[in-house]
Amino acid sequence: MSDWVYSNAVPWWPYVFILLGGWLPTDMWRYLGVVSANRIDETSEAASLARTIATSLVAAVIAQLVFFPSGALAEIPTAIRVISLAAGFAAFQLSRRRILLGILAAELVIGGWALLVALA
């Protein structure tokens, strides 16, 4: 806890980490929205820039899971993870944007790979 990173060495620290790192920086924006509902223009350039950075942040996490995963995800080869995401996106686009079909296609790639490994 010396570097203020997550660790479960102290039982209450993970919950403080979640509250200060997750709850506070999320709910404060929701509350701000309630109290300033008449003063903020959600179509402004600033709001548009905020949306773009928020999307890019999530994209960075997606990339972390695809390129540098840990645990069980790391047991799936990088090439399969990349193909799985690409297949999911292609199925999503071809099915006129049905998320469930995208997820299904991506999981089929992983399932197919697992089957090949089991048979080999």
Next chain:
Amino acid sequence: MTLSEPPERTTAGWILLGMKGIFSPPALILTTAFFGFAGLCREAGISWEEAAFMTAVVWALPAKIILVGAITAGTSLPAAAFAVGLSSLRMTPMVVALMPEMRGPKTRTSTLLFLSHFVAITAWVFAMERFDQVPRDKRTAFFGGFAATLTTVNTILVAIVFNLMGQLPALATGALAFLTPVYFFTSLYGSARDVSGKLALFCGMAALPAAHWLSPGYELLVAGIGGGLVAYFGGKLIDGRRERG
């Protein structure tokens, strides 16, 4: 749907109708994503209690996967909070857009503050689509019935799925955890309002490997802000060309 008179319902009736909304397609898709989130938490090495606690107090799924990502990357608390804060900034314009629709003449601010905790993409879209069929003085009841139930059900599901996964082979856990990136990539692409939003998905992903080598521990922040800025100005450039051409 015909534009008939809204049926007469009591407040409890509207709460119940809102609760039934958890079986609507967007809510079911979100629930699928929470199966993946439970897998992700298990991968990150946090406990099931922490995963469920996080679901209840943060609720917004992008904020949570950034928080889990920060935990995995060993990011310090201030940097993690900053990254989550940047991602959750979009809550303000969402709530701002929702308030005039939800507020009735007698609605208390404390009620709205409480209900705002349950605002995230799914509940927001659900409410904005259906509010015109709900009488104004019943909208908080309808929204609360839906959104609070959605949060509660998914919190319980995260706890159950996390524990059931102990019985699964590692590969199945990995496949389940991979639901998260696919869900977010497709849903963010589908809901992007402009070119910048779509570009941001590719720029943020492309920037991560570089940021991973340049600034370990801060890679999410660096890639997120860097990729976001490139996407924002790139989007403006493309829009400008389209207008001229």
